[in-house]
Amino acid sequence: MSVANGFLPMTIEEVQQLGIEQLDFVYVTGDAYVDHPSFGHAIITRLLQAHGYHVGIIAQPDWKNEDSIAVLGTPRLGFLVSSGNMDSMVNHYYVSKKHRDSDAYTPGGAPYKRPDHATVVYSNLIRRKFKNIPIIIGGIEASLRRMAHYDYWSNSFKRSILLDSQADLISYGMGEKSIIEIADALNSGIAVKDLSFIAGTVYKTKDISSLYDYELLPSYDAMTAEKIQYAKSFKIQYDNTDPFNGKTLVEPYPNGVYVVQNIPQKPLSTQEMDDVYALPYQRTYHPCYEAQGGVPAISEIKFSLVSNRGCFGGCNFCALTFHQGRTIQVRSHDSIIAEANQMIQAPDFKGYIHDVGGPTANFRKPSCQKQLEIGVCKNRQCLCPKPCPNLEVDHSDYLSLLRKLRALPNVKKVFVRSGIRFDYLTLDRDDTFFKELVEHHISGQLKVAPEHICDAVLSKMGKPENAVYEAFTEKYHRLNQKLGKNQFLVPYLMSSHPGSTLKEAVALAEYLRDIGYTPEQVQDFYPTPSTMSTVMYYTEVDPVTMKPVYVCKNPHEKAMQRALIQYRNPKNYELVREALKLAKREDLIGYDKKCLIKPRKTAVEPANRQNQQNKKKTPSKSVKQTATKKKTIRNIHKHKQLTRGH
Numbered sequence: 001m002s003v004a005n006g007f008l009p010m011t012i013e014e015v016q017q018l019g020i021e022q023l024d025f026v027y028v029t030g031d032a033y034v035d036h037p038s039f040g041h042a043i044i045t046r047l048l049q050a051h052g053y054h055v056g057i058i059a060q061p062d063w064k065n066e067d068s069i070a071v072l073g074t075p076r077l078g079f080l081v082s083s084g085n086m087d088s089m090v091n092h093y094y095v096s097k098k099h100r101d102s103d104a105y106t107p108g109g110a111p112y113k114r115p116d117h118a119t120v121v122y123s124n125l126i127r128r129k130f131k132n133i134p135i136i137i138g139g140i141e142a143s144l145r146r147m148a149h150y151d152y153w154s155n156s157f158k159r160s161i162l163l164d165s166q167a168d169l170i171s172y173g174m175g176e177k178s179i180i181e182i183a184d185a186l187n188s189g190i191a192v193k194d195l196s197f198i199a200g201t202v203y204k205t206k207d208i209s210s211l212y213d214y215e216l217l218p219s220y221d222a223m224t225a226e227k228i229q230y231a232k233s234f235k236i237q238y239d240n241t242d243p244f245n246g247k248t249l250v251e252p253y254p255n256g257v258y259v260v261q262n263i264p265q266k267p268l269s270t271q272e273m274d275d276v277y278a279l280p281y282q283r284t285y286h287p288c289y290e291a292q293g294g295v296p297a298i299s300e301i302k303f304s305l306v307s308n309r310g311c312f313g314g315c316n317f318c319a320l321t322f323h324q325g326r327t328i329q330v331r332s333h334d335s336i337i338a339e340a341n342q343m344i345q346a347p348d349f350k351g352y353i354h355d356v357g358g359p360t361a362n363f364r365k366p367s368c369q370k371q372l373e374i375g376v377c378k379n380r381q382c383l384c385p386k387p388c389p390n391l392e393v394d395h396s397d398y399l400s401l402l403r404k405l406r407a408l409p410n411v412k413k414v415f416v417r418s419g420i421r422f423d424y425l426t427l428d429r430d431d432t433f434f435k436e437l438v439e440h441h442i443s444g445q446l447k448v449a450p451e452h453i454c455d456a457v458l459s460k461m462g463k464p465e466n467a468v469y470e471a472f473t474e475k476y477h478r479l480n481q482k483l484g485k486n487q488f489l490v491p492y493l494m495s496s497h498p499g500s501t502l503k504e505a506v507a508l509a510e511y512l513r514d515i516g517y518t519p520e521q522v523q524d525f526y527p528t529p530s531t532m533s534t535v536m537y538y539t540e541v542d543p544v545t546m547k548p549v550y551v552c553k554n555p556h557e558k559a560m561q562r563a564l565i566q567y568r569n570p571k572n573y574e575l576v577r578e579a580l581k582l583a584k585r586e587d588l589i590g591y592d593k594k595c596l597i598k599p600r601k602t603a604v605e606p607a608n609r610q611n612q613q614n615k616k617k618t619p620s621k622s623v624k625q626t627a628t629k630k631k632t633i634r635n636i637h638k639h640k641q642l643t644r645g646h
Contacts, residue, residue: 006282007035008045009056012072024053025183026075028122029139030091030114031084031105031297032289033059035282038301039085040139044179046279051180053077053187059286060106063115063122066129074133077186079126080179081167082139083118085297087528089153092116095524096555097153104300107285107292116153117141123165134192136182137161138171143323144530146172146202146261147237147251148220150230150538152527157224157538160251160259162204168192170202173323174309176276177265199243200265206256214248214260215240221254227539228546234535235543241321243267244375267310267327274335277306283342300354303343304417305336307401308358312367313421314381315451316462316532317497317525320359326376328363333401337408344410351410356402357418362425362433364398367391383423384462393424395433406440416441422448422472423464431479438479438487445488446476452494452504453511460499460536460549491517495561496552497525498536502583505561509576509596510588512565522565524558567596 009015010033015023025048029041036042045055056075061068084091084105091114092100102109115121119141126135145161162170169192171178178200185195196203208214215236218229233251240246241264249261268276283302285295309329311320336356343349355361366372367382368390382388405414416437425434437446450469452458458465473489480487495505512518527534536542536549552558560579563572576597580588588596 005287006280007033007286008049009072010059010286010288015054015056015072018054020054022054023056023072023075024048024077024187025055025080026058026072027055027080027082028058028061028069028126029082029084030060030088030118030122032107032295033057033286034105034284034295034298035286036284036298036301037277037279037281038304038306040082040175041084042281043276043279044080044138044175046281047176047180047276048183050279051183053183060113061122061125063118063125066125069122069125069129074130077183078134078136078168078192079123079130081119081122081126081135081137081142081165083122083141084114084139087141087144088114088116088118089151090526090528093153095526102296104297105295107289107295109293109296117164119145119161120165123167127166134169134186135165135167136169136171136179136192137165137167138175138179140319140323142170143172144319144528146170146530147217147249147259148223148230148233149529150527150534151529152534152537157230159220159253160202160204162202162259163253163257168203169195171200172202172261173200173264173325174268175200175265176268176272196260197262199263202259202261204257204259206258208250208258208260211248211250211260214250217249217251219252228541231535231539231541231543231546234532237261237530238321238532238543239378241325242327242375242378243325244371244373245378246375264325267325267329270330270332273309273329273331277331277335277339283346302346303349303353304355305339305343305353305405306358307331307336307356307361307398308363311359311363312376312382313360313363313424314384314462316460316536317494317534319528319531322530324359326367326382327371328366330364333404336401337404340405340408340411344408349410351412353405353411353414355415355417356405357416359419360421360424361416361418362395362398362420364401365392365394381462383421384464385459387423387427391427393427393429395425395428395430399433399436402436402441413443414441415443417443417447420446420448422450423468426468426472426475434475435479435483438476438485439483442487445490447490447492448472449492451492452497452500452508454500454504454507457497457499457504460533460542461494461497462532491519492523493519493565494523494525495565496558498533498540498549498551500552500561501550502557502560502564502579505564506580506583506585506588509564509567510594512567513594513596518568519565522562524562564596573597573600 027041027045048055056072103111106113119137123135142161147160149158151158178198181198217233223230243264243266246263251259285298289295310324310327312326382391451461451463453466455465476489527537537551540549540551542549560575563575564579566572567576
């Protein structure tokens with residue numbers, strides 16, 4: 001295939017067509033090749049290209065065949081390896097550890113096109129084939145496994161991925177700055193073993209005598225022997241994720257080996273962000289995938305706009321702190337509007353911009369100005385458990401951006417579908433943004449993430465108290481009523497998070513009963529690497545307080561907690577009944593309107609038979625509701641009191 005289509009080369013023939021004798025870098029990815037800035041491999045390769053380097057891409061190589069890794073020849077400077085946009089284990093498995101039957105990042109959605117622990121497998125494949133070529137690993141899988149970590153899928157404590165992969169360096173976080181420094185250093189003749197000075201990287205060494213002002217973490221052996229040592233280590237790591245006040249971290253391993261994490265790379269300036277998104281992306285998948293039906297993941301982002309990075313929300317089950325950091329980085333309005341105008345020209349654009357946001361859509365500035373000088377606070381969060389007095393709440397810039405996008409020709413609607421931080425929204429004394437969000441930017445329903453309603457669980461999640469969500473819902477419905485709209489509110493809920501017992505799970509079920517809502521989907525807590533919640537799951541202590549935390553690990557109990565959230569589903573009846581009995585809440589089994597389930601039909605005494613028949617003839621309102629197929633989100637609006645308050 002000709003390379004005139006504007007994509008980077010994927011075959012040696014395309015390399016030769018470009019007149020390139022030898023590529024500088026070969027990028028190996030577990031995803032199909034999609035040249036769009038929502039894909040990490042696209043950003044890194046285009047950035048290297050912009051700095052004068054020749055880069056080729058090997059997408060989803062056959063890991064069972066060493067030759068698949070050599071199709072572009074030997075790169076002059078090194079291999080770059082990533083599992084793809086998702087952690088390969090999350091990509092492959094549900095939280096139940098059952099295999100997913102599709103992969104949106106693969107042509108045609110086909111599964112099994114990448115191995116488990118793809119970064120390790122690809123890197124070892126390269127190392128067998130190319131003994132002395134530098135290997136730099138990156139992307140979310142490598143980033144979140146950069147130090148010793150708990151692996152949920154094998155239920156084991158693993159070493160740094162740097163050791164298991166046999167790679168030379170990790171470029172962690174978003175990597176734009178570090179990858180160019182790495183490339184320039186290698187190009188200048190510096191050996192990869194001597195690249196110990198680049199921010200945003202991790203390297204291995206046997207000599208730490210030249211280091212200064214570093215934190216020595218508990219050793220791998222100590223953490224393996226005592227889980228509490230891992231909790232202590234993670235807290236130190238969490239406190240050093242900021243480039244302005246973070247320290248170099250050193251993790252000792254047997255045989256005198258140390259894994260050294262340099263401080264994170266500094267946040268991108270607005271100009272640097274603009275430059276990244278102005279690179280010559282083709283904004284779609286490589287044409288070689290057309291015959292296979294294309295790459296499904298493109299549909300989610302093709303008509304969406306990234307406006308920011310980073311998040312100061314501080315959710316404990318989220319890895320953003322470790323990967324993108326807490327400092328907000330933004331693109332300029334001009335950059336975003338330029339991309340929107342380019343998007344509008346697409347033949348299949350129907351007038352709808354699907355999203356304008358990032359990890360949290362309504363974050364368009366740092367939580368306070370001091371972050372840009374001295375970094376984020378180590379011992380306090382910006383929003384939880386209570387908003388910081390220094391928190392600056394301002395939606396004016398985001399509102400201005402949305403207004404500009406709405407005014408573009410051929411744009412019918414601009415939606416906001418990425419996460420809205422509702423507690424931050426309610427802190428804004430100016431309701432203008434909230435009003436316009438409801439009026440212009442919701443496609444019939446707004447999805448938000450309270451995750452739970454019990455404060456005991458919310459505190460372990462790093463989420464605000466339930467009263468904050470109550471206040472938000474009341475205001476949301478009030479604005480809808482005022483604007484003459486009937487838009488729904490869809491809460492994301494999580495079962496089995498550390499801190500959640502059957503008692504809290506039952507309380508959540510009662511809340512759903514009271515608002516008349518049955519979630520179609522429920523997310524079990526998923527212990528993924530480098531989150532505070534995962535450390536709680538593994539160690540059964542809170543790394544911040546070092547106090548014990550209840551953790552639901554039994555699969556059957558997890559099934560019960562999940563079933564309670566969908567207690568109206570007949571398939572969940574036995575699990576719900578068992579859960580209610582174990583929680584000593586058999587008062588919720590009956591015919592009263594407050595009951596979650598009815599008793600099972602059993603043989604009755606003759607004296608009671610007539611009563612049973614009468615009940616069948618004139619079912620109560622509660623029975624009628626239970627018999628319906630499902631509750632709709634519309635029922636939310638029938639209730640003034642949205643929660644029971646726990």
